[in-house]
Amino acid sequence: MMLSCREVTRLVSQRQDRALDFGERFALRAHFALCKGCRNIGRQIDFLRRAVVRLGEHGETAER
Amino acid sequence: MSAEYRSQVESQRAYLLRYATLQLRDRDAAEDAVQETLLAALADGAGFSGRSNLRTWLTGILKHKIVDAIRRASREQPLAPADELETGDLDAPFDRRGHWQEPPTAWDDPDGALHQKQFLAALEACLAGLPAKTAQAFMMREHLGLETGEICKELGITATHCWVLLYRARMALRQCLDTNWFRT
Numbered sequence: 001m002m003l004s005c006r007e008v009t010r011l012v013s014q015r016q017d018r019a020l021d022f023g024e025r026f027a028l029r030a031h032f033a034l035c036k037g038c039r040n041i042g043r044q045i046d047f048l049r050r051a052v053v054r055l056g057e058h059g060e061t062a063e064r
Numbered sequence: 065m066s067a068e069y070r071s072q073v074e075s076q077r078a079y080l081l082r083y084a085t086l087q088l089r090d091r092d093a094a095e096d097a098v099q100e101t102l103l104a105a106l107a108d109g110a111g112f113s114g115r116s117n118l119r120t121w122l123t124g125i126l127k128h129k130i131v132d133a134i135r136r137a138s139r140e141q142p143l144a145p146a147d148e149l150e151t152g153d154l155d156a157p158f159d160r161r162g163h164w165q166e167p168p169t170a171w172d173d174p175d176g177a178l179h180q181k182q183f184l185a186a187l188e189a190c191l192a193g194l195p196a197k198t199a200q201a202f203m204m205r206e207h208l209g210l211e212t213g214e215i216c217k218e219l220g221i222t223a224t225h226c227w228v229l230l231y232r233a234r235m236a237l238r239q240c241l242d243t244n245w246f247r248t
Contacts, residue, residue, distance in 0.1 A: 005163050043171075054184065
């Protein structure tokens, strides 16, 4: 069963917070192979985590 | 307690204040949490002895004070309309079949942007634009590193609502950075 972009986007968010099961991971990979927009949103949501970590560190370097 | 220990603890105030402000979005509440942290640390110098990093230890105490503050505030604040479970905003990027109205385009060198002060300022502005509870949930997850179960409990919301707030925060931040940084 193909997931829609809306469903994929929700899973992309949830994989930041819980371990996806095998079926979910497989469905994501299958969708990403065909959909550039969802590949982009996947990367961008992963990036948000790095950005918030960096925001925290930035305060640290700012006062040294 | 030695004067040196006191001054070392005090020297972390600015860092801790920034840490707390990022999370609580309220200068007064952040000041209170930091003050409580410093007092606790000064009262318990023995708690630190033997640990390698004073800042890490203080940040650990501060996290607890921040969660206490969020819990207190959650009891008092009613949920803002924009923080509700269903507001229609989450389906807006998609058509009726669940396809993108406008597929997201790739960002040019996002990790390079992490080294730019202006980018971090843009990110902070985007965070400030999130509805209160949505921002709290997101920052509890990404900044404090709490698990979703704990976040739901502290905010007094259901697990489903918690997933929705995190999803809403990520989609809104992505859109905000897309508009205000990567496509300008």
